[in-house]
Amino acid sequence: MKILVTGGAGFIGSNFCEYCFSNEPSSIVEKIIVIDKLGYSGSIENIKELQKRDNFVFIQADICDQELISNILFEEKINAIIHFAAESHVDRSIDNPEIFVQSNVLGTFKLLESSFHYVTSLSRKERDKFRFVHISTDEVYGSIPLEAPPVKEGGVYDPSSPYSASKAASDHFVLAYHKTYGFPAMVTHSSNNYGPRQHPEKMIPHMICNALEEKELPVYGKGLNIRDWIYVDDHCAGIWKVLNRGRLGEVYHIAKGRGVTNLELVQKICSQLDELFPRSSGRKYAELIRFVTDRPGHDLRYAIDVAKMKNELGWEAQVELEEGLQKTILWYVQHKDWIRSVLDRGYLLKRQGLYRSV
Numbered sequence: 001m002k003i004l005v006t007g008g009a010g011f012i013g014s015n016f017c018e019y020c021f022s023n024e025p026s027s028i029v030e031k032i033i034v035i036d037k038l039g040y041s042g043s044i045e046n047i048k049e050l051q052k053r054d055n056f057v058f059i060q061a062d063i064c065d066q067e068l069i070s071n072i073l074f075e076e077k078i079n080a081i082i083h084f085a086a087e088s089h090v091d092r093s094i095d096n097p098e099i100f101v102q103s104n105v106l107g108t109f110k111l112l113e114s115s116f117h118y119v120t121s122l123s124r125k126e127r128d129k130f131r132f133v134h135i136s137t138d139e140v141y142g143s144i145p146l147e148a149p150p151v152k153e154g155g156v157y158d159p160s161s162p163y164s165a166s167k168a169a170s171d172h173f174v175l176a177y178h179k180t181y182g183f184p185a186m187v188t189h190s191s192n193n194y195g196p197r198q199h200p201e202k203m204i205p206h207m208i209c210n211a212l213e214e215k216e217l218p219v220y221g222k223g224l225n226i227r228d229w230i231y232v233d234d235h236c237a238g239i240w241k242v243l244n245r246g247r248l249g250e251v252y253h254i255a256k257g258r259g260v261t262n263l264e265l266v267q268k269i270c271s272q273l274d275e276l277f278p279r280s281s282g283r284k285y286a287e288l289i290r291f292v293t294d295r296p297g298h299d300l301r302y303a304i305d306v307a308k309m310k311n312e313l314g315w316e317a318q319v320e321l322e323e324g325l326q327k328t329i330l331w332y333v334q335h336k337d338w339i340r341s342v343l344d345r346g347y348l349l350k351r352q353g354l355y356r357s358v
């Protein structure tokens with residue numbers, strides 16, 4: 001299988017490439033081609049090790065460049081596309097939504113067009129084997145009431161942020177291409193990921209990095225928002241299952257299946273840091289927690305039902321939150337150069353109620 005990974009120089013995409021090479025034989029994963037425009041969150045550092053391999057190719061490209069993407073598909077004779085490329089940070093989408101429409105909506109549309117023309121050129125046998133997996137988020141369902149059960153696949157979309165609205169639009173395009181043209185696509189919705197190489201602007205690395213520098217730990221509102229954190233390797237294993245055994249036109253939920261409040265999460269990070277890297281002052285890291293003005297439109301709870309992945313594809317998340325957090329903390333402590341290089345490339349986030357509003 002020759003796999004095209006869009007956004008493969010980002011957090012989940014680079015972990016997915018590593019997952020494929022470490023867990024699947026080369027007879028199955030013949031070659032991986034990553035295309036990434038190397039926006040602020042994509043980094044060549046993320047694929048440095050992968051570039052040492054003969055069967056890995058990186059091409060700097062924007063998914064909106066239909067001609068270039070088409071040429072890559074035809075020249076490389078791609079068998080599967082895993083589509084990660086997207087603007088991914090909710091706070092940035094509140095400040096500057098247009099780029100989210102550009103990459104997430106228009107970019108997905110252009111990628112679908114390139115892929116559709118390519119697939120129609122394939123022989124029947126090749127076409128039957130081709131797969132397009134679109135990676136989406138639980139955020140498209142909006143806030144789930146505390147008393148409601150987790151949303152099942154096919155649940156009603158109710159996105160709150162420009163980010164989740166743009167992902168929702170892209171999901172609809174992918175599924176419409178399946179329904180209208182028989183395009184061989186599937187959609188996955190994952191909950192919040194964490195693990196190595198996640199941009200330090202995202203919640204878990206932000207907390208780890210701030211704590212280790214003795215900076216304040218900003219928690220939105222009262223810290224009561226609930227998220228279901230999944231370790232990135234678990235997510236990658238789920239995507240691999242969907243790629244190989246998922247049914248065309250179907251949607252699959254990939255999550256741990258257990259929610260924690262933001263405050264509980266930050267407290268867990270703090271107590272792990274207390275054990276692993278006690279502060280020289282002898283004080284607890286939790287003393288650095290500060291409640292800050294809430295994000296506008298901040299969804300209280302995300303919760304997706306994962307029974308379909310278990311029952312249909314035999315997949316379940318394996319990594320417990322405490323174990324995953326420890327691995328993540330150790331990775332960030334051991335990769336200070338990586339953090340510096342990523343931050344040097346621009347980190348201009350406004351975090352304290354400075355969003356635009358009417």
Ligand code: NAD
Nearest residue numbers: 007009010011012037039041042062063085086088192193
């Ligand atoms: P990321 O920001 O780390 O990586 C995204 C990558 O896409 C970056 O390398 C960026 O340069 C690239 N990119 C963006 N626009 C592009 C374009 N127009 N052309 C080519 N490359 C482009 O994000 P991530 O956390 O790795 O997320 C990957 C995907 O998974 C996204 O689609 C996101 O919506 C989805 N997702 C993420 C999470 C999460 O918790 N991180 C959860 C659910 C779903």
